[in-house]
Amino acid sequence: MTRPVMYTFRLYIAGEALNSAQALANLGALCRTHLPDRHRIEVVDVFLEPMRALADGIFMTPTLVKLAPLPVSKIVGTLSQTEPLLHALGLAVAMP
């Protein structure tokens, strides 16, 4: 078995907003279930770093950006629909 691929995520949230909290929770749960010990999550609060959000082209919150493995992909929303999300992250095939 090859070395497990490291997943790097960046999650843009809007402060204390409910959907942002949900997204954070859902992402955490997903990583724990499907990517134990092979994920890294960076959380960016657009209220605290608005210019960064502007530069990164983030207009909807919450937004999840998968930086690695390539290709980079963006997913907006609370990340509540697990099936399509896993498919999008390329994790669907890995599922038992």
Place this chain on the structure above:
Amino acid sequence: MKAAQAIPVKKMSAKAPTGIAGLDEITGGGLPGGRTTLLVGGPGSGKTILALQFLAHGVQACREPGIFVAFEETSARIVANAESFGWNLAELQKKKLFFLDAQPCSDLLQSGDFDLGGMLAALDAQIKHMGARRIVFDALDIVLALLSDPVAKRREIYRLYEWLLARGLTGIITLKSGGDETSSITQEPFGFMQFMVDCAVILSHSVVLGVSQRGLRVLKYRGSGFDENEAPFLIGKTGFEVVVARTLDRVDVSVTSERVSSGVQRLDTMLGGGYYRGASILITGFSGTAKTTLSGAFAEAACKRGERTLFVSFDSDGTEVIRNLASVGIQLQRYVKNGRLRMVSARAITGSAETYLARIKTLAKEHGTRCLVIDPISTWSRSGTDMSAHSVAERLIDWSKASGTTLVCTRLLDEMSNLAEGSSPLQISTLVDTWIHLNYLVQAGERNRGLSIIKSRGTAHSNQVRELILSDAGVTLADTYTAGGEVLMGTLRWEKERAERAAHEANEVAVRLKRVKLDAEEAELEVRIKSLQVELMAKQLEKTVLVHATESREGEFSRSRTRMDELRGADAAKPEPAAKSP
């Protein structure tokens, strides 16, 4: 609506001018400052251009930096598309105009609920950074379409609206509507947005009788009066041009009593000096009655005075007009060469009367026109509805008066119609200042051109029908002869003139003869006076001689009596006088 109440209601600040002349006039100064305006329109109706012009004007004229949030087109494309309007966006973009590309990428995945909080937070930072006062959200419907349920859409619209209000930004939100404006804008969530915003503007684009007509209508404007009618507009060379009818509070233009030559000397005399500067002159007539020639003469005279002139021909090419006019001694070529005269052929241009008007206005502005010729204006009634053509003609006259342009327009009369204006859909004769009518008079197998002044405001003008004569030397008017209640023209006039000349000559000979006779009689009398004088002198002489003779004879007699007495030695006593007399 708790959130809305939490926001302190800001007093409506001054209006934010859009830089679109007609729109500012309709709204009485511009869009509501510090408030949100909804701009709704179908595809290609000009929403983006209007919004962009609003921002560009804000930066250039009002020192209000702006942000353009592009949900649909990329900013690079928008800037490129707007390049032709000359707003110099690339330059503005460096400092005062910020484009935010917020197009959702095509491979964007969606999982669950989301909101626009992130964008607004980012915009907050950008607004603070550049001190923006105006903001445009272009094609908000694109992002709203990503939200699945109507509740979420409504929530995001509120979020945006409240965000705008709280920051006191003058905003425009553009939304697409389907082809049929009335049905789609009342649909959720757009219908509800209309109730929410302070100002709503609808752009329409319809086709009437195969001619495109664009219209702009202000649906609502809280706290301000506005013109409620749909105003035609078009997208011209410098952006939006909304055409508004003259509003009541517009100031009258100052009029001048300066006269400008019509190019035909005798016509000037008939008009009491020429047309008034800034007046509108209508020349009507059937085809071939020299309408173009008369307007050409006016153009030449204007160029001669050094005034910049625009000649718009709907009939023929500019070069054709020049050639044809040269045959009657009207030389326009040199003025075209030195740039004073601009010939525009609009024959091939199709479009609504509005388009023509706006094009003419733009051209006239570019050229710095003082004298404008439109030949013929009746073309307008062909394109689009009669009503729109009429209102366009009205506005043309209104505009030319406002700008002090002297306008000469010709109107072709239908061959079948008579002079009665009612037969023509374009009833502008009441609006113009001077109305010259040209017609043919058929008489004795001839067709001659007659010119009459039907009306001329503010001038005493000749009531006579004159004959219009075109020759190599130019255009002139000839006196007509009235004989038996009929106007004589052409050959009849020539014959009449010849007869008069002959009669005049005969008369002159008679006079000469009479003078000679009188001279002779006078001479004879003088001779008689002389001979009588001589006779008188002779008589006088004779008389003198007679007197003299008598005297000397009496003296002699006396003397001889004395002598005789002496000789007789008679006494001194004198004899009785009775005895003395014989």
